[in-house]
Amino acid sequence: MAIVQAKTISFHSHHHPQLLPSSPTASTSSFVHGQLKSPACKNRRKCLRISCTYEDDYLIDAPVSEGDGFSFFGGKYSDGSSPADEWFKQGKIVKAVTVSGSGETAKDPIFGLDLGSASQADEIFRWFCVESGNADNHTVLLIHGFPSQAYSYRKVLPVLSKNYHAIAFDWLGFGFSEKPQPGYGFDYNLDEYVASLESFVNEIANDKVSLVVQGYFSPVVVKYASKHKDKLKDLILLNPPLTAKHANLPSTLSIFSNFLLGEIFSQDPLRASDKALTSCGPYQMKEDDAMVYRSPYLSSGSSGFALTAISRGMKKQLKQYVEEMRTILMDNSWKIPTTVCWGQRDRWLNYDGVEDFCNNSNHELIELPMAGHHVQEDSGEELGKVISEIFRKRRLIG
Template sequence: DYLIDAPVSAGDGFSFSGGKYSDGPNPSDEWFKQGKFVKAYPVGGTGEKAKDPIFGLTMGAGSQASGDVFRWFSVESGNADNPTVILIHGFPSQAYSYRKVLPVLSKNYHAIAFDWLGFGFSDKPQPRYGFDYTLSEYVSALESFVNEVATNKVSLVVQGYFSPVVAKYASKNQEKLNDLILLNPPLTAKHANLPSTLSIFSNFLLGEIFSQDPLRASDKALTSCGPYAMKEDDAMVYRRPYLTSGSSGFALNAISRAMKKELKAYVEATKVILMDKNWKVRTTVCWGQRDRWLNYDEVEDFCKNSNHKLIELPMAGHHVQEDSGEELGGIISGLISRRIVT
């Protein structure tokens, strides 16, 4: 449980459901202890203190950019001398979604799962105060992060609506990659629009209100896209950012608007990239068959036409790593063990 009226607030005073979890141990704190902050991608803007877009009040420290370089929350597992696999969550989610994948990969690989800017424990700058959450910014930010955590070639695993961002990055950095593994990525024209559960966050005024609601922003968004019956302990971790800071909701609102505006073009670009005859990165599509957001129609044809491997997971939904973590870990390990180049 969490305490809405806790005597000591862990929030920034803006979140509509502010407060903190009970004083006892909780899964969110335990997860945080496993990770560290990586500094990557310079903060833009003038350095002015962020203000909330509704009342114009200066926001708390949790809603401000961290100095000159952004902080990314990252959890690493396995020997750093082994080949590196970077696990990239989708929209909306967190690195926590890979908690069942990390132990499997750590046996033979150096696995890294991180929170995107705007999610989890990573920095969540107010839009227009150093980061605007456009997809092109995310491409550049990812490049900075990868360069910071890995000097040799890496394999990338990315889920859902952030797949086009990673594909764009990969197209510019093929020499840096061994494998690209896409988990339920948007690949067809039918995938080019956000589902209503996510697009609602981009609506004027209503989106700003709903994005501050922890149950809508985390629980409903995660459980409406697949066969999920999430445990309360896990739901608490996803809910935590929206309980403790209004910055999480403002970031969600900004990302939703950017996705609504740019997703179609990025999906088209992804198709072109992955079907290009000059594409050299070994690519696999893993598809959770019980995805309620993205239709499986045309996915099989796309993989055949582009000569990319397709692996179906019958019991998984949109967030494959959340629903079938151990199974996915084994699949990833098998795929990238075929050939490793450093």
């Protein structure tokens, strides 16, 4: 550990493959996939095992015949269990955010064809999340960036679970959470994401939580935090867009916002998942990991349409949200302990101006030299230790 400046600590990254964590269950208002058992959860009264019927209408690794009839790609990798299946089994479904809209059958934006159940929504949206650790411990919410999934925190969860109750979730439109077609209950603008995060946090936690958020969803989380300071204990930002130069999406992501071209390219799982994740840093995606990220795009066109919608939402509102985030974090009234962790090998967001921002706003800056934009992918286990150490020091001071 080397001191870079007064409030900047540098950590060196090493890769240590981790076993995926077991997941304790949550409240009785949630559905649990399968029979989950976790040695980390000692309070059996809070570890209910409830069978889940969600599997019937959300097919992982589905054959073409079971898709919505629109996805340009499809089919199973094999007849056996896939890494996506295994990841899904460790999670649960939480219902949060009341669905708005007409309730009509969702149609694709190109040909007007009826879409499958993955693009429809009932009364309350279903969010997929994986949790690890004792539910009696302080809750740490791990929030992925754009575009990614809760799966990106798979190496962080086991580290945090030793002392905390860690939860990683998929935003609406991503991973294995619901992906309603825009115009049928959720339009994927950033204001909706702020409101939906409020509902989700209220559903899973009664007490204060610590938030860890990566990348382009950082401005959304900071805006939520500014409205609900009484709900937060700590905030950690992983490679957030902090400067005016950061307020534009890279070409790899902005291409999904193009008229018609976005709808077409977003249906290609290799472009939507693999390229989007590997073009932003040193991350080398293993095939088993790629299978998890591709799975939603292979089974339904709704994943691609959601990606296009949020890309357009980001393009319209990101600059405004970045400016608001800067104002919030630099305001003297901001009292929530905040740390910026920065992967130095980020190919999307330039480091210039980040150090100055942290000095001027008096926020701690921690550099991870070997990580890229998706810090949790490149240095997952190390990041888990960094987060634990941040919390430990703050608890000693507080």
